[in-house]
Structure formats: C-alpha cells, structure tokens
Amino acid sequence: MKIGIIGSGAVAQTLGKRLIGLGHDLVLGTRDPDKLDDKKMFAATLREWKSQTDERARVGTFKEAAAHGELLINATAGEVSLDALKLAAADKVGAKVLIDVANELDHSKGMPPRALASQERCLAEKIQAAFPHLKVVKSLNTIGAPVMVDPKALGGGDHTVFVSGNDADAKATVVALLKSFGWTDVLDLGDLSSARGPEMYMGMWIRLWGATKTPMLNIKVVR
Amino acid sequence: MKIGIIGSGAVAQTLGKRLIGLGHDLVLGTRDPDKLDDKKMFAATLREWKSQTDERARVGTFKEAAAHGELLINATAGEVSLDALKLAAADKVGAKVLIDVANELDHSKGMPPRALASQERCLAEKIQAAFPHLKVVKSLNTIGAPVMVDPKALGGGDHTVFVSGNDADAKATVVALLKSFGWTDVLDLGDLSSARGPEMYMGMWIRLWGATKTPMLNIKVVR
Numbered sequence: 445m446k447i448g449i450i451g452s453g454a455v456a457q458t459l460g461k462r463l464i465g466l467g468h469d470l471v472l473g474t475r476d477p478d479k480l481d482d483k484k485m486f487a488a489t490l491r492e493w494k495s496q497t498d499e500r501a502r503v504g505t506f507k508e509a510a511a512h513g514e515l516l517i518n519a520t521a522g523e524v525s526l527d528a529l530k531l532a533a534a535d536k537v538g539a540k541v542l543i544d545v546a547n548e549l550d551h552s553k554g555m556p557p558r559a560l561a562s563q564e565r566c567l568a569e570k571i572q573a574a575f576p577h578l579k580v581v582k583s584l585n586t587i588g589a590p591v592m593v594d595p596k597a598l599g600g601g602d603h604t605v606f607v608s609g610n611d612a613d614a615k616a617t618v619v620a621l622l623k624s625f626g627w628t629d630v631l632d633l634g635d636l637s638s639a640r641g642p643e644m645y646m647g648m649w650i651r652l653w654g655a656t657k658t659p660m661l662n663i664k665v666v667r
Numbered sequence: 668m669k670i671g672i673i674g675s676g677a678v679a680q681t682l683g684k685r686l687i688g689l690g691h692d693l694v695l696g697t698r699d700p701d702k703l704d705d706k707k708m709f710a711a712t713l714r715e716w717k718s719q720t721d722e723r724a725r726v727g728t729f730k731e732a733a734a735h736g737e738l739l740i741n742a743t744a745g746e747v748s749l750d751a752l753k754l755a756a757a758d759k760v761g762a763k764v765l766i767d768v769a770n771e772l773d774h775s776k777g778m779p780p781r782a783l784a785s786q787e788r789c790l791a792e793k794i795q796a797a798f799p800h801l802k803v804v805k806s807l808n809t810i811g812a813p814v815m816v817d818p819k820a821l822g823g824g825d826h827t828v829f830v831s832g833n834d835a836d837a838k839a840t841v842v843a844l845l846k847s848f849g850w851t852d853v854l855d856l857g858d859l860s861s862a863r864g865p866e867m868y869m870g871m872w873i874r875l876w877g878a879t880k881t882p883m884l885n886i887k888v889v890r
Contacts, residue, residue, distance in 0.1 A: 550786075562785040563773075563870065599889040608874075633874045641874030644867045647786065651831075651856045651864030656890045663886040666822035667879045 448513025449473060450506050450532050454487035455545060455589045456519035461497045462593035466624055471502045473509025473532060506532035515541050515617065516578075522548035522560075522567045526574055534575050541614040542575070543621075544568045544639075545584040545592070547646045556650045561643035568608065568639035579614035582639035583607045583622065586649060588659035595662075596626045603664040604629045608639040631665060671696060671736025673729050673755050677710035678768060678812045679742035684720045685816035689847055694725045696732025696755060729755035738764050738840065739801075745771035745783075745790045749797055757798050764837040765798070766844075767791045767862075768807040768815070770869045779873045784866035791831065791862035802837035805862035806830045806845065809872060811882035818885075819849045826887040827852045831862040854888060 445468050449456045452474035460472045472490070480491040480503065487493075494501045510516055510532035520528040525546050534542070548560040548567050561567070568582040584592045586606060595601040605627050609615045619630050633641055653659055668691050672679045675697035683695045695713070703714040703726065710716075717724045733739055733755035743751040748769050757765070771783040771790050784790070791805040807815045809829060818824040828850050832838045842853050856864055876882055 558786040559867065560786065561867070561870075563781040563783065603887075603889045631875075631878055633878045638874045638877070641871040644782065644784070644870030647784075647867030648864040648871070651861045652854075652888055652890075654861070655854055655856045656888070658890060661888060661890040664826075664889050665875055665879070665884060666826045666887050667875075667881060667884040 445469070446512055446514045447517065448509035448511070448515075449517045449519050450509055450528050450534075451519035452490055452503070453484055453519070453521070455592070456517075457487050457493045458589035458593055459517060459519055459545070460501065461493070462625065464498045464500055470500070471504045471509040471512040473504055473506040475506065475528075475531070477503045477505055510534050510537050513540065515543070515621070518542055518544045518546050518571065520546055522546040523550075525567060526570060529571065529575060534578060539577050539579060541617050542571070542578045542580050543584070543618055544571055544580055544582050547585050547643065549646070556654055559644070559646035559650060561640065561646060563640055566637070566640045566643050568636055568643065572610070572636055579609065579611040580636060581607055581609035581611075581614050581618045582636065582642060583618055586642045586645055587662050591660060591662055593625050595628075598660055598662060599664075601626055601628055603662040604631050606631050606633050606642050608633045608636055608642065610636050629664070668692070669735055669737045670740065671732035671734070671738075672740045672742050673732055673751050673757075674742035675713055675726070676707055676742070676744070678815070679740075680710050680716045681812035681816055682740060682742060682768070683724065684716070685848065687721045687723055693723070694727045694732040694735040696727055696729040698729065698751075698754070700726045700728055733757050733760050736763065738766070738844070741765055741767045741769050741794065743769055745769040748790060748794060752794065752798060757801060762800050762802060764840050765794070765801045765803050766807070766841055767794055767803055767805050770808050770866065772869070779877055782867070782869035782873060784863065784869060786863055789860070789863045789866055791859055791866065795833070795859055802832065802834040803859060804830055804832035804834075804837050804841045805859065805865060806841055809865045809868055810885050814883060814885055816848050821883055821885060822887075824849055824851055826885040827854050829854050829856050829865050831856045831859055831865065833859050852887070
C-alpha cells in the first residue's frame with residue numbers, strides 16, 4: 445500500500461521502517477527534506493534513518509507524503525499537528541484515511557511532560573473538524589514507538605491497542621494494518637469522540653513510564 | 668481498624684460491606700443519617716445496606732465517620748467531595764490517612780459522563796491543599812466498585828491497582844489494605860501529583876466501559 449507519514453521524529457521513523465519492512469511504498473514527510481542531518485530528539489537524523497532502513501526509504505515534504513499515500517499517518521508532535529497538516533495540504537487530498545497517533549504534550553514545565561488532553565481538548569476531533577474530508581482514526585497514541593510496531597516484544601503481545609473513528613471501513617483498514625504489526629487485541633472504542641479516552645490516558649501513560657522507568661509498557665484490558 | 672467512610676453511595680456501600688467482612692470497625696458517613704430509605708443511584712437504600720451487610724454496620728453523619736476512623740475513605744462523588752469533607756470537619760481530625768477513591772464526573776451532558784480531570788484539575792491535589800493535615804492517598808478510583816473489593820472476581824486478579832501520595836507510611840497502610848482485598852499488583856505511581864494520571868484515566872475507563880458494555884473490567888500494566 446502507498447503510505448504517507450506526516451512527521452519525521454522517533455515515532456514516524458519507527459513506523460516508517462516497519463512499514464517498509466512489510467513491503468509498503470512509503471514517503472516520510474518532513475518540514476524541510478533538505479535537512480537530512482538535523483539532530484532529532486530521541487531519534488536518528490533522517491540520513492541515518494535512510495541508511496539504517498532500506499534503499500526504498502524515501503523522505504519528502506509534508507505535501508509530497510500526503511499526496512503519495514493512499515493511507516496517511518499523523519506522527520507529528522500533537523502541538524503542531526494542525527499546522528503540519530495544513531502545510532501538507534491535507535484539505536486537498538480527498539477522502540483518505542488518516543491514522544492519528546499523536547498526543548498534545550506540554551514540555552514547558554519540565555519533566556514529566558504534561559498531557560494536555562481533556563473532554564474539551566481532543567486532537568483527533570480537532571483534526572477531523574479542520575479536515576472534514578479525511579477519515580480520521582485515532583490509534584497507537586497510547587503506546588511507545590518500539591511497542592507500536594512490535595507488540596510481541598512486550599509480554600508476548602498479550603496487551604491492547606485501541607481504535608476510534610467515525611468511518612467503519614476506515615477503522616477496518618487500520619485494524620488490518622495493526623494486525624500486520626502483530627496486534628491481536630484491538631479494541632474498537634466507538635466514534636471519534638471516544639478518542640478523548642486514549643488521549644486523556646496519555647496523562648496516565650506518562651506516570652506509568654515514570655513509575656516503571658521504561659517506555660516498554662502497555663496496558664491489557666482485562667474483561 | 669477503625670475506618671470512617673465519607674459517602675454512602677454504591678462505592679461507599681461496597682467498600683463498607685467488604686471492610687466489615689474483614690473485621691474492621693466501620694462508620695459509613697452520610698449527609699443525613701435519618702434518611703435511611705432514600706433511593707440511591709445504582710445502590711441500595713441505607714436501610715437495605717444495613718440489613719444486607721451485618722449487625723455491626725453503622726451509619727452516621729459525615730462528621731461522625733471522620734471522627735470515628737483512624738483511616739478515612741472519601742467515597743463521595745468527586746464534584747461534591749470538598750463540600751462533604753468540610754461538613755465532615757476533616758480539618759479538625761488531625762493527621763489521618765484519607766484514601767481518595769473519587770472521580771469528578773459531569774453528568775449534565777448525558778451519556779457517557781465526562782471525566783473532568785486534567786493537568787490543571789486533580790481532585791486528590793485539591794483535597795490535599797484544602798486539608799493539609801490529612802495524608803491523602805489516591806487509589807482505587809480507576810476501578811468499578813465490585814472489582815475494587817474483589818479483584819480475583821475478574822481475570823483471576825491478574826490486573827493492576829495504583830497508589831499516589833506524599834507520605835510513604837500512609838501509602839504502606841493503603842497497600843496493606845489493598846492486599847487484604849486480594850490485590851497482588853499494586854503500582855506506586857509516586858507523589859500526589861501523580862494522581863493526575865489515574866484521574867485522567869477515568870476518561871479512558873468510561874470509554875472502555877462503553878466498548879465492553881461491562882464495568883467488570885480493569886487494566887493490567889504489562890511491563
């Protein structure tokens with residue numbers, strides 16, 4: 445499948461490498477594709493990423509990534525996602541599925557970062573409102589990048605990932621992609637308003653990370 | 668142990684019955700102990716609760732419960748917890764441990780209720796600030812009442828409960844009580860600011876409840 449990732453940080457790079465490994469035709473979108481040697485937080489430079497990934501690994505602008513993908517992934521920092529999607533001209537790409545894996549975090553008050561989600565502030569709903577043609581599906585935002593793409597690396601894969609969205613076919617596409625990563629317990633939370641749940645959970649995830657001292661963690665919904 | 672519960676709804680009744688069963692000396696505090704026949708949401712009347720529980724089951728005012736307990740539990744609705752604790756004269760009971768199991772929910776916009784917690788709005792921190800002599804420990808607010816007191820009734824008990832608080836001895840007291848309920852995986856999230864995590868998680872819990880159609884659910888932190 446042709447996939448465009450909006451974003452080029454740690455999450456985007458990890459998702460991108462995995463998707464290329466699964467045989468997808470990927471463009472990783474970044475603000476300025478000429479800056480292949482810029483240092484990134486918790487991640488390789490894009491030149492390193494390309495060399496470590498595959499000869500097929502392509503870097504383009506946000507706009508090129510959005511135009512390329514039949515499926516899009518928002519893997520930017522949540523605070524800048526709306527701006528990045530505007531730069532990507534995501535309002536002009538038609539009715540594509542967008543997986544929103546981002547969280548709005550405030551790093552300005554030191555550690556731990558503060559998850560900004562609330563009942564009044566849900567990034568996925570803001571993206572859907574700003575880009576009504578996109579079929580936004582919230583997923584994977586509750587999980588650190590290495591576990592996102594390789595659930596079996598943690599606890600044998602016996603834990604849960606979530607999907608929220610208004611379009612059943614779009615959710616089915618995302619569920620199939622998650623299963624190709626190795627996910628077995630995919631819980632459909634409902635329409636896009638249910639994304640408030642996993643977004644608010646980020647406030648919990650950060651505390652779990654602090655208590656366990658590892659991002660190699662996830663929750664299993666026991667029911 | 669002498670325990671005073673502030674609150675008399677479903678959570679208070681379930682905790683109270685279990686604590687009496689474990690041999691504790693309990694007073695359940697309610698706004699008006701003469702109204703034993705008032706209908707309660709998702710719960711028995713207090714007269715029914717007393718008759719179903721044990722001859723030792725006592726109902727008193729908020730103030731009587733707070734004076735009685737060496738250990739206190741806030742099991743009121745989060746929206747009214749500060750008022751209830753003021754009525755309980757919780758500022759005059761000394762340095763008692765208070766387990767805060769409450770969540771601030773907004774029912775005014777219909778179903779599902781909206782969890783109001785955010786980085787700026789943490790009930791446990793508000794209680795600690797208003798009653799600085801109390802040793803507030805947040806716990807059990809992430810779990811429905813039947814599972815709180817009987818974790819083994821769900822998935823053999825293989826799931827997680829959390830504690831947050833500023834006082835190590837107070838947390839140890841709460842952990843011992845949780846273990847007496849059957850909890851085996853108690854995760855200490857840190858000081859009371861970490862209660863923002865489990866309080867924000869309530870926004871997720873409500874969506875998990877909606878998706879699974881049962882309050883008999885909890886999360887296991889896989890790490």
